[in-house]
Amino acid sequence: MAQPHLSRRTALGGAFGGAFTLAFPRGVAQALAGEAPVRSAEAAAGVELQPLITVLPDGRIRIAALLAEMGQGVSTAMPLILADELDADWDRVEIVPIDSTMRIPTPHDPGMLIAASSRSIRSWFSPLREVAARGRLQLAAAAAAQWGVAPGECRTARGRVIHPDGRTSLDYGALAAAAAQVALPGPVALKSPDQFTLIGKVGGRRDVPGKVTGAAIYASDVKLPGLLHASVAQGPFGAVAIASYQRAAALADPRVRDLFVIDGTTLVALAQDTWSAMKALDAAAPVFDTGPTSAPSSAAYKAALIEALDGQGRAFAVTGEAPAPNGLTVVEADYTVAFLAHATMEPMSCTAWFHEGRLEVWAPTQAVFRALDVAAQASGLAKEAVVIHQTLLGGGFGRRSEQDFVAQAVQIAMRARAPVRLQWSRAEDTKRDYYRSAYAMRCKGAVDSAGAIADYGVTIAGPSILRTRMALFDGPKAPIDPTAQNGLVPEFYRLPATRAAWVEVRPPVPVGYWRSVAHSQNLFPAESFIDELAHAAGKDPFDFRQAHVTDPRMAAVMTKLRSLSEWDGPLPPGRARGVAVVACYESYFGQVIELSVSDGEVHVHRATSVIDCGLAVQPDNIVAQVEGGTIFGLSAALYGEIEIEDGVTQQSSFSDYRVLLLPETPQMRTHVMPSTAAPGGVGETGTPCAMPATANALFALTGKRLRSLPLHKALLG
Amino acid sequence: MSISLSINGEHHDLDAPGDMPLLWALREVAGLTGTKYGCGIGVCGACTVHLDGAAERSCLLPVGEVGARAVTTIEGLGGTGLHPVQQAWVAADIPQCGYCQPGFVMQVADLLANNPGLGDDEIVAAVSNVCRCGTYPRMRGAIAEARAAMTAKS
Numbered sequence: 001m002a003q004p005h006l007s008r009r010t011a012l013g014g015a016f017g018g019a020f021t022l023a024f025p026r027g028v029a030q031a032l033a034g035e036a037p038v039r040s041a042e043a044a045a046g047v048e049l050q051p052l053i054t055v056l057p058d059g060r061i062r063i064a065a066l067l068a069e070m071g072q073g074v075s076t077a078m079p080l081i082l083a084d085e086l087d088a089d090w091d092r093v094e095i096v097p098i099d100s101t102m103r104i105p106t107p108h109d110p111g112m113l114i115a116a117s118s119r120s121i122r123s124w125f126s127p128l129r130e131v132a133a134r135g136r137l138q139l140a141a142a143a144a145a146q147w148g149v150a151p152g153e154c155r156t157a158r159g160r161v162i163h164p165d166g167r168t169s170l171d172y173g174a175l176a177a178a179a180a181q182v183a184l185p186g187p188v189a190l191k192s193p194d195q196f197t198l199i200g201k202v203g204g205r206r207d208v209p210g211k212v213t214g215a216a217i218y219a220s221d222v223k224l225p226g227l228l229h230a231s232v233a234q235g236p237f238g239a240v241a242i243a244s245y246q247r248a249a250a251l252a253d254p255r256v257r258d259l260f261v262i263d264g265t266t267l268v269a270l271a272q273d274t275w276s277a278m279k280a281l282d283a284a285a286p287v288f289d290t291g292p293t294s295a296p297s298s299a300a301y302k303a304a305l306i307e308a309l310d311g312q313g314r315a316f317a318v319t320g321e322a323p324a325p326n327g328l329t330v331v332e333a334d335y336t337v338a339f340l341a342h343a344t345m346e347p348m349s350c351t352a353w354f355h356e357g358r359l360e361v362w363a364p365t366q367a368v369f370r371a372l373d374v375a376a377q378a379s380g381l382a383k384e385a386v387v388i389h390q391t392l393l394g395g396g397f398g399r400r401s402e403q404d405f406v407a408q409a410v411q412i413a414m415r416a417r418a419p420v421r422l423q424w425s426r427a428e429d430t431k432r433d434y435y436r437s438a439y440a441m442r443c444k445g446a447v448d449s450a451g452a453i454a455d456y457g458v459t460i461a462g463p464s465i466l467r468t469r470m471a472l473f474d475g476p477k478a479p480i481d482p483t484a485q486n487g488l489v490p491e492f493y494r495l496p497a498t499r500a501a502w503v504e505v506r507p508p509v510p511v512g513y514w515r516s517v518a519h520s521q522n523l524f525p526a527e528s529f530i531d532e533l534a535h536a537a538g539k540d541p542f543d544f545r546q547a548h549v550t551d552p553r554m555a556a557v558m559t560k561l562r563s564l565s566e567w568d569g570p571l572p573p574g575r576a577r578g579v580a581v582v583a584c585y586e587s588y589f590g591q592v593i594e595l596s597v598s599d600g601e602v603h604v605h606r607a608t609s610v611i612d613c614g615l616a617v618q619p620d621n622i623v624a625q626v627e628g629g630t631i632f633g634l635s636a637a638l639y640g641e642i643e644i645e646d647g648v649t650q651q652s653s654f655s656d657y658r659v660l661l662l663p664e665t666p667q668m669r670t671h672v673m674p675s676t677a678a679p680g681g682v683g684e685t686g687t688p689c690a691m692p693a694t695a696n697a698l699f700a701l702t703g704k705r706l707r708s709l710p711l712h713k714a715l716l717g
Numbered sequence: 718m719s720i721s722l723s724i725n726g727e728h729h730d731l732d733a734p735g736d737m738p739l740l741w742a743l744r745e746v747a748g749l750t751g752t753k754y755g756c757g758i759g760v761c762g763a764c765t766v767h768l769d770g771a772a773e774r775s776c777l778l779p780v781g782e783v784g785a786r787a788v789t790t791i792e793g794l795g796g797t798g799l800h801p802v803q804q805a806w807v808a809a810d811i812p813q814c815g816y817c818q819p820g821f822v823m824q825v826a827d828l829l830a831n832n833p834g835l836g837d838d839e840i841v842a843a844v845s846n847v848c849r850c851g852t853y854p855r856m857r858g859a860i861a862e863a864r865a866a867m868t869a870k871s
Contacts (some may be wrong), residue, residue, distance in 0.1 A: 025764075069814075205812075208810055212806045213795070218753075273737070273745045345849050347754070395816060426758070627855075632849070654760045654847050657756060662845075663841055665853040665854055
């Protein structure tokens with residue numbers, strides 16, 4: 001039975017909770033005024049109707065954003081989905097971030113509590129609506145009881161229950177206490193799409209105003225009394241010990257409080273401010289002992305990958321029978337992709353405070369409940385004594401699905417006995433990333449005399465990301481890692497015979513998830529090779545794809561893309577176009593890149609994109625995600641490369657890890673296909689096509705097939 | 718050591734060493750966290766502020782060298798409301814993760830205010846700030862909107 005809700009966050013977080021509400025300002029005026037909403041009194045008076053939904057007496061609805069806001073817009077879209085099914089008044093909805101003590105809706109599948117795999121909306125679309133539908137029924141039942149009418153005869157709209165007479169109505173705020181007492185029957189009916197009032201209709205992101213006024217609070221911005229600042233030096237990959245460091249030199253600065261080692265090889269400086277902490281690490285000049293094992297090298301790993309392509313590997317996607325080669329044109333091509341950094345704009349950071357037996361952590365994490373496990377383990381505390389406050393993320397892209405920065409901040413705070421803000425330097429962030437690994441792929445296929453694909457085979461050499469993360473993937477009977485194989489053999493083309501194999505080559509450094517994961521490395525060979533087959537068949541690359549597409553949704557995307565990109569229209573002199581398509585995260589996507597080359601630079605002039613992501617919750621944000629994802633993909637396609645020598649990453653900042661800038665940004669045209677199909681993923685879908693589409697355009701322009709990323713280097717090489 | 722600064726029209730006495738970069742003095746001494754640390758080497762522009770109305774990257778500038786120049790941060794750019802660039806940024810829903818956006822807003826506000834002769838393409842060409850979410854495509858239109866609003870005002 002529901003009780004008047006005393007927010008556990010309030011009880012634990014005290015007056016500092018207000019700082020985090022500011023991260024999701026209710027309005028520009030408040031944000032500008034720096035007004036911290038007073039939450040304790042309000043929260044005590046509010047009623048938690050359903051998980052994530054609190055009704056305040058004045059009728060405002062406070063909705064907790066279940067998953068991390070890292071730029072993808074879920075802090076607006078997920079509450080919007082709840083508000084629509086609740087028939088809440090969107091203008092009276094305020095959004096707050098979650099913390100690890102909040103009641104969350106079922107299912108509690110840990111995989112659904114991570115902002116990753118472009119699954120926030122596609123996984124939670126129905127569960128969130130069920131939660132809100134129950135709340136709406138509770139409110140209607142409470143009003144009906146007050147009026148002495150049947151609940152089914154009452155309507156709801158804009159935060160009010162409307163009497164069957166059509167004239168009388170009651171505000172949700174006046175009904176919440178009674179509504180929370182209403183016991184609900186089993187399953188509840190959900191709206192049909194034609195009944196949506198907010199989904200697909202309301203644009204705008206609630207987090208935007210605070211992000212242009214400086215009021216938005218990231219983990220790097222958390223203010224606490226007596227706050228100390230920490231930074232870390234982790235040395236090269238493969239370090240086994242810190243041989244020496246200049247303790248006295250570092251502590252000579254009176255602003256430096258302490259210098260110590262955690263995790264065996266991580267030197268921590270604790271100071272009055274971040275700059276002094278970073279300076280102390282320089283003064284300490286730690287010397288790392290890398291031990292007897294061979295030092296990690298990206299060049300050596302690349303050579304090992306290429307060599308591994310001759311190996312046997314583990315077979316997958318074996319269909320049909322390889323045809324006899326008579327009369328076929330056989331095509332073979334090897335591809336490689338480089339290590340990539342995430343390079344989030346906010347270098348890794350985290351704030352933690354152990355006080356009165358409790359540990360509070362303000363974490364810019366993609367997974368609050370994973371951070372909870374890590375913080376409990378790092379502190380030795382029971383999970384009940386730990387609370388993780390979700391903060392805004394200054395970029396995620398997969399990097400903040402790792403919790404290494406949480407474990408560090410917790411260890412430092414436990415030792416400091418003071419609130420501590422950990423801030424990595426940009427160089428540390430670049431050099432100690434969980435990189436997207438390098439891979440090598442060998443494609444072998446054939447087209448027949450009619451220009452149809454007769455055979456399609458591919459071998460990939462690379463690591464397993466999951467081996468070190470899930471026991472299932474670390475044994476002789478481990479399944480083939482989806483992060484190695486996904487997207488390598490397209491499922492939307494007519495391919496009469498397919499063969500694929502994975503040769504695992506253990507990575508020399510930690511590797512991780514990078515926006516679009518497997519597709520980030522596999523779409524480049526897959527959609528480059530389709531172009532190579534088209535060329536061998538003497539066909540236009542777009543004709544060739546359309547002749548082979550079997551999936552009707554992909555076919556419709558292609559048709560739209562062909563016209564929107566003016567594929568058949570004239571090109572300005574010196575320009576060429578390339579196309580690529582992808583099916584991933586239950587969405588369909590296609591892109592045409594139009595470019596030229598001059599003075600050794602690739603100039604991308606236009607990027608035309610079409611996405612079918614099923615039902616569009618916030619169409620304008622989908623456009624933003626597709627276009628932003630395209631920029632992310634173009635940066636990797638043209639320039640992205642991390643090189644490691646003797647365990648030391650050679651890149652250290654945006655000065656030597658080049659990314660696309662505003663003046664280099666192509667003109668974008670993006671179309672979202674209208675659909676009532678179940679929502680598909682959006683955040684990562686726009687990223688991978690940029691790599692093959694750019695390579696295909698360069699081939700069309702120069703006649704030179706570039707088979708290694710980054711393309712800028714391949715073009716010059 | 719106490720350093721006197723004018724920040725957003727207010728006088729501040731900051732307890733900071735003179736060689737501390739202005740970025741950190743603003744963030745951790747003055748408590749103005751809207752100015753962001755991105756790279757610390759003057760490349761990414763997340764730390765952009767105005768000195769006497771001109772955009773400067775604050776991560777390399779020692780606070781002791783600011784002197785009498787008036788510092789404006791993102792918190793003070795719009796005065797009591799939103800600056801036209803901020804308004805245009807909100808109207809176009811530009812920010813995604815948002816971390817780099819204060820720097821972009823400060824850079825564009827300077828370019829528009831101090832170079833009325835520059836066209837939109839020239840403004841775009843002059844912005845070297847980094848955004849990893851890839852929010853660039855909407856900026857050209859927003860720059861034009863902000864310019865129109867600023868022209869109408871003046």
